[in-house]
Amino acid sequence: MQIQATGLGKRFQRDWIFRGLTRTFRPGSATAVLGPNGAGKSTLLNTFSGQLLPTEGTLTYALAGRALAVEDVPRHLAYAAPYLELLEELTLLELLRFHTQFKPLRAGISTEKLVDIMYLGSARHRLIREFSSGMKQRLKLGLALYADAPLLLLDEPTTNLDATGVAWYQEHVQATRAGRTLLLSSNVPAEYAFCDEQLVVTDFQAERAG
Ligand SMILES: Nc1ncnc2c1ncn2[C@@H]1O[C@H](COP(=O)(O)OP(=O)(O)OP(=O)(O)O)[C@@H](O)[C@H]1O
Numbered sequence: 001m002q003i004q005a006t007g008l009g010k011r012f013q014r015d016w017i018f019r020g021l022t023r024t025f026r027p028g029s030a031t032a033v034l035g036p037n038g039a040g041k042s043t044l045l046n047t048f049s050g051q052l053l054p055t056e057g058t059l060t061y062a063l064a065g066r067a068l069a070v071e072d073v074p075r076h077l078a079y080a081a082p083y084l085e086l087l088e089e090l091t092l093l094e095l096l097r098f099h100t101q102f103k104p105l106r107a108g109i110s111t112e113k114l115v116d117i118m119y120l121g122s123a124r125h126r127l128i129r130e131f132s133s134g135m136k137q138r139l140k141l142g143l144a145l146y147a148d149a150p151l152l153l154l155d156e157p158t159t160n161l162d163a164t165g166v167a168w169y170q171e172h173v174q175a176t177r178a179g180r181t182l183l184l185s186s187n188v189p190a191e192y193a194f195c196d197e198q199l200v201v202t203d204f205q206a207e208r209a210g
Pocket residue numbers: 012013017035036037038039040041042043044187
């Protein structure tokens with residue numbers, strides 16, 4: 001998916017979070033969205049997802065050369081973030097069946113295969129609420145990485161992962177990123193070292209006041 005941000009700005013009450021962002025994001029690109037805590041990384045990802053409206057400027061989306069309305073973006077988007085909740089009252093297999101009804105997996109990936117990829121085989125019939133935080137994070141990432149969606153937004157993807165989980169993330173983000181537009185918010189170099197572009201949110205805060 002190609003995304004064009006033009007003069008994009010977001011304000012909460014009187015505070016500008018970012019302002020004056022003009023940039024094109026192309027299919028196949030991976031952009032690390034950087035900045036200290038509270039800089040506005042999650043706000044920027046939420047704005048790109050269409051969940052938050054920009055205060056000023058425009059975001060336009062195109063898929064295979066055709067314009068895409070912002071209300072159609074969620075259908076083509078996979079998003080993993082610490083603040084997005086899982087359905088805790090379902091078992092793993094129930095959740096995968098439910099989730100994939102409206103967010104299908106990419107070609108060649110069955111739910112059983114995804115369970116193996118996420119190394120959650122022994123937890124098939126366990127309730128999500130009984131999962132450890134690292135298991136939940138592998139599940140969120142697995143659902144996003146292996147969704148059949150051309151726009152991938154990852155917010156702090158290695159949150160709660162141990163060293164094995166971080167290596168797993170690095171392997172699978174590489175395996176699934178071709179052709180997609182990826183934006184990844186992070187403070188951890190191991191998460192975003194592979195990204196070919198960077199967007200430092202604080203670079204778009206010079207005109208915050210006013
Ligand atoms: N819904 C909201 N209403 C008002 N202010 C908000 C809202 N959401 C976020 N903010 C404020 O916007 C600023 C940016 O927050 P954001 O979560 O985007 O930062 P971040 O860079 O992702 O931070 P972190 O690295 O800690 O996750 C913060 O000052 C936050 O308090």
